[in-house]
Amino acid sequence: MRIATYNVNGVNGRLPILLRWLEEAQPDVVCLQELKSPSERFPALAIAKAGYSAIWHGQARWNGVAILSKVGEPIELRRALPNDPDPSQSRYLEAAINGVLVAGFYAPNGNPWPGPKFDYKLAWLEELRRHVSSMFAAKASVVLIGDWNIIPTEKDVYKPERWKDDALFAPQARDFYAKMLGDGWTDALDKQFKGKPPFTFWHYWRQSFERDAGIRIDHALLNRHAAKRLKGAGVDREARSWPGTSDHAPVWIELKE
DNA sequence: ATGTCGGTGTCGCACCGA
Numbered sequence: 330m331r332i333a334t335y336n337v338n339g340v341n342g343r344l345p346i347l348l349r350w351l352e353e354a355q356p357d358v359v360c361l362q363e364l365k366s367p368s369e370r371f372p373a374l375a376i377a378k379a380g381y382s383a384i385w386h387g388q389a390r391w392n393g394v395a396i397l398s399k400v401g402e403p404i405e406l407r408r409a410l411p412n413d414p415d416p417s418q419s420r421y422l423e424a425a426i427n428g429v430l431v432a433g434f435y436a437p438n439g440n441p442w443p444g445p446k447f448d449y450k451l452a453w454l455e456e457l458r459r460h461v462s463s464m465f466a467a468k469a470s471v472v473l474i475g476d477w478n479i480i481p482t483e484k485d486v487y488k489p490e491r492w493k494d495d496a497l498f499a500p501q502a503r504d505f506y507a508k509m510l511g512d513g514w515t516d517a518l519d520k521q522f523k524g525k526p527p528f529t530f531w532h533y534w535r536q537s538f539e540r541d542a543g544i545r546i547d548h549a550l551l552n553r554h555a556a557k558r559l560k561g562a563g564v565d566r567e568a569r570s571w572p573g574t575s576d577h578a579p580v581w582i583e584l585k586e
Numbered sequence: 587a588t589g590t591c592g593g594t595g596t597c598g599c600a601c602c603g604a
Contacts, residue, residue, distance in 0.1 A: 363604085391602085446603095532590075534588075573591095
């Protein structure tokens, strides 16, 4: 079962890109972020024609998340964190698919740092951690996958000094990620690439992609049960090179049946 | 310090968030 995450940066504006990638990559499950679309304008028909059933939680202008599946309808469990500090922001969807609990989300960016947006980021992440804490030892696979907006370590950024004042690389954000790993969660890409995982995001400007001036902020964390099933993971870098593409590349993991 | 996107409304450019 292949589960992917893709920050599309506008699901309507980049629908051709999304459909091309779905056709080529054929993931079983996809968590989308930054739909930038109200729920009523989510392109459900085009996605259904591509073979995917979907649940989504949109919002005008910003944010917005969805879960797509071609291995059975996603059974929606939650469409927000239980105590989101700002419930008006569409950032979290949780579904059961094929016996796997998939939490797909778009964590707050947090810039500028310090400031109220950064406080919201940390509060949101702590609520995520609290909410999933009881799931780690479950007798079923749990996958926390999406745009975490966290650069976990110095190895995950092209030039650490360029990002030292950014909320994505703030010590508190990195500490949070380390706490998740300390709770036992497995960073699937880091494990699969033996400590040298690829970047997942490159700015549009200054030819960042061409220079590989990227960062790693899209992650899949696995509970104990899912970690035992991990058999593959990757970043679909090529999709980042397509004309009119998102600034993120799709990230995927594969679990044994 | 700079740079580039999509979406939105104050609409045909300027803004916001990223």
